[in-house]
Amino acid sequence: MADMLDSDMAKPLLETDRGNSVRTLGACSGETVGILGTGDFARSLATRLLCSGFKVVVGSREPKRRAGTFPPEAELTFQEDAVKRAQVVFVALFREHYPSLSGLSEAMAGKILVDVSNNLEVEVNRESNAEYLASLFPQSAVVKGFNVVSAWALQSGSRDGNKQVLICSDCPDARSHIAGIARSMGFIPVDMGGLCSAREIENLPHRLLPFWKVPVLLAVGLFLFFYLYNFVRSVLHPYLMENKNKFYKIPVELVNVTLPCVSYVLLSLVYLPGVLAAFYQLRRGTKYRPFPDWLDQWMLHRKQIGLVSFFCASLHALYSLCLPMRRSARYTLINEAVKQVKANLSSAWVEEEVWRMEIYVSFGIMALGALSLLAVTSLPSISNSMNWREFSFIQCQLGFVALVIGTLHTLTFGWRRAFDGNHYKFHLPPTFTLTLLVPFVIILGKIILLLPCVNRRLMMIRRGWERGCSVRLTNVNLTTDLPEISSPV
Numbered sequence: 001m002a003d004m005l006d007s008d009m010a011k012p013l014l015e016t017d018r019g020n021s022v023r024t025l026g027a028c029s030g031e032t033v034g035i036l037g038t039g040d041f042a043r044s045l046a047t048r049l050l051c052s053g054f055k056v057v058v059g060s061r062e063p064k065r066r067a068g069t070f071p072p073e074a075e076l077t078f079q080e081d082a083v084k085r086a087q088v089v090f091v092a093l094f095r096e097h098y099p100s101l102s103g104l105s106e107a108m109a110g111k112i113l114v115d116v117s118n119n120l121e122v123e124v125n126r127e128s129n130a131e132y133l134a135s136l137f138p139q140s141a142v143v144k145g146f147n148v149v150s151a152w153a154l155q156s157g158s159r160d161g162n163k164q165v166l167i168c169s170d171c172p173d174a175r176s177h178i179a180g181i182a183r184s185m186g187f188i189p190v191d192m193g194g195l196c197s198a199r200e201i202e203n204l205p206h207r208l209l210p211f212w213k214v215p216v217l218l219a220v221g222l223f224l225f226f227y228l229y230n231f232v233r234s235v236l237h238p239y240l241m242e243n244k245n246k247f248y249k250i251p252v253e254l255v256n257v258t259l260p261c262v263s264y265v266l267l268s269l270v271y272l273p274g275v276l277a278a279f280y281q282l283r284r285g286t287k288y289r290p291f292p293d294w295l296d297q298w299m300l301h302r303k304q305i306g307l308v309s310f311f312c313a314s315l316h317a318l319y320s321l322c323l324p325m326r327r328s329a330r331y332t333l334i335n336e337a338v339k340q341v342k343a344n345l346s347s348a349w350v351e352e353e354v355w356r357m358e359i360y361v362s363f364g365i366m367a368l369g370a371l372s373l374l375a376v377t378s379l380p381s382i383s384n385s386m387n388w389r390e391f392s393f394i395q396c397q398l399g400f401v402a403l404v405i406g407t408l409h410t411l412t413f414g415w416r417r418a419f420d421g422n423h424y425k426f427h428l429p430p431t432f433t434l435t436l437l438v439p440f441v442i443i444l445g446k447i448i449l450l451l452p453c454v455n456r457r458l459m460m461i462r463r464g465w466e467r468g469c470s471v472r473l474t475n476v477n478l479t480t481d482l483p484e485i486s487s488p489v
């Protein structure tokens with residue numbers, strides 16, 4: 001404990017308080033805070049509070065038994081005594097044990113009770129834990145908070161993970177007071193309003209990457225499809241038709257043909273909904289009618305789909321760089337050299353092949369570079385430093401450029417193979433031809449949308465014009481974002 005007090009954990013991460021209603025560090029420091037319960041959370045909380053300058057009194061059913069488990073600076077006593085000595089009491093018990101506190105009603109009257117509890121499952125109970133606590137102690141001000149912080153995060157001084165602590169209460173003063181304590185402990189309090197938000201706050205720790213499920217499943221589905229397709233073409237076909245063993249391709253080559261296909265198709269799925277949305281708006285002649293639910297959902301998942309695409313493209317780049325260092329590649333090279341010597345050929349240089357590869361690798365690198373920029377700007381710390389226009393420029397324009405360069409990379413890689421019957425195995429076309437379909441539709445769609453007559457109408461719609469409504473747009477510079485919509489005439 002002494003070590004901890006000396007370390008940087010002893011210093012709250014945020015010392016200043018710029019808010020008006022929130023208590024400052026100075027105002028909170030030195031205050032006695034009560035904690036009911038002596039479990040993991042109570043222990044971490046006590047340690048963090050002590051490090052932040054508070055006095056801590058812990059209430060237990062058996063204070064003597066728990067004495068050794070807390071820092072010596074924390075005072076362990078019976079529950080009632082702890083409640084009587086503090087104005088703020090953290091209830092670090094599970095919900096099912098709340099009724100065991102009923103004998104403390106009188107001592108708890110007028111105090112601020114902080115409910116830190118979580119449930120094992122989402123929405124198991126009719127009312128939130130905090131509302132339940134409030135119903136048991138109607139004379140106390142119940143505040144929900146700190147449940148989104150783990151005991152570990154409390155101990156490590158909130159440096160790991162999210163520093164935000166969501167707080168809600170029907171008593172604004174109590175809410176501000178607890179927000180002040182959270183700030184003094186180095187957390188960032190987020191005011192969530194009344195106690196009716198407690199259910200939402202209690203559900204938060206159960207959330208596990210909700211927007212990632214669909215994109216990841218999509219990527220896995222595409223991976224399985226392309227992997228199987230490539231396996232049939234590149235391994236099964238030579239084995240069955242030419243009696244050649246190409247199973248060595250399974251770990252690297254097949255993966256390196258599959259990954260870029262997944263990445264490229266996902267990238268095109270990021271930009272397809274924007275085109276579909278534009279055509280919807282053009283057909284309906286308004287932007288005020290909501291999109292179909294599937295399109296809305298699709299648009300909401302684009303960030304995650306794009307990041308999964310970037311991930312696959314990065315792996316593809318790494319795999320590609322490793323291709324020449326494999327033993328199979330070396331043996332193939334040596335065998336080719338021996339064949340060349342036997343055939344008395346002095347040079348195997350094929351000018352067209354050299355140029356093709358130089359160009360497609362260069363396009364690949366450029367596409368990955370553009371995608372990396374998109375990925376970097378999607379980090380909250382970077383996107384927060386950009387205005388809407390800059391962010392949208394990078395995401396829409398540069399993203400589309402990445403798709404176009406990726407298409408050039410794929411086309412130069414495929415070259416004439418799409419038209420060469422020898423590359424159709426079991427009548428299956430080369431894999432890259434399948435991936436080109438959606439990007440071609442997008443590029444064609446974008447070209448149509450850029451036609452002046454179409455583009456003008458789309459811009460008008462996006463500025464509020466509606467077909468059949470007499471809204472007149474005046475002085476509109478359609479290349480800027482400042483709408484000037486006159487009142488209906």
Ligand SMILES: Cc1cc2nc3c(=O)[nH]c(=O)nc-3n(C[C@H](O)[C@H](O)[C@H](O)COP(=O)(O)OP(=O)(O)OC[C@H]3O[C@@H](n4cnc5c(N)ncnc54)[C@H](O)[C@@H]3O)c2cc1C
Pocket residue numbers: 267270271272273274275277278287299302303304305306307309310371372374375377378379392395396397399462
């Ligand atoms: C590596 C990577 C990272 C990415 N990171 C992010 C990210 O951090 N955040 C993010 O949002 N996307 C991200 N994306 C996804 C993608 O870049 C963006 O969604 C991008 O804005 C799509 O551009 P768009 O031109 O197709 O569509 P949009 O810009 O969405 O749409 C084009 C036009 O449609 C209109 N429009 C769009 N939605 C609606 C609507 N609901 N109602 C009415 N009109 C509408 C707008 O007027 C807009 O001008 C990422 C993609 C990749 C590949």
Ligand SMILES: NC(=O)c1ccc[n+]([C@@H]2O[C@H](COP(=O)([O-])OP(=O)(O)OC[C@H]3O[C@@H](n4cnc5c(N)ncnc54)[C@H](OP(=O)(O)O)[C@@H]3O)[C@@H](O)[C@H]2O)c1
Pocket residue numbers: 036037038039040041042059060061062066091092093094095097100116117118119146147148149150151152
């Ligand atoms: N652990 C975390 O990371 C974490 C994170 C966020 C929120 N929380 C919440 O914090 C609360 C406590 O969690 P925890 O991990 O510290 O739990 P815990 O280790 O099980 O401790 C709970 C404490 O409750 C008391 N208790 C146990 N049985 C009881 C009973 N039958 N009647 C009355 N009191 C009883 C005990 O204290 P005494 O024996 O001293 O009375 C015990 O130490 C929970 O609501 C949890 O959801 C925990």
Ligand code: HEM
Pocket residue numbers: 253256257260261263264267313316317320321361363364365366367368371406409410413430431432433435
């Ligand atoms: C540093 C960046 C990149 C490099 C070095 C690179 C290199 C390569 C190589 C060597 C191949 C041939 C693979 C093989 O024959 O086994 C290839 C194919 C391909 N690449 Fe890339 N690439 C890069 C980035 C990208 C990106 C960003 C995309 C798409 C978003 C992409 C999409 C494709 C596609 C679709 C194929 C065709 C796969 C097939 O059908 O066989 N690549 N690339």
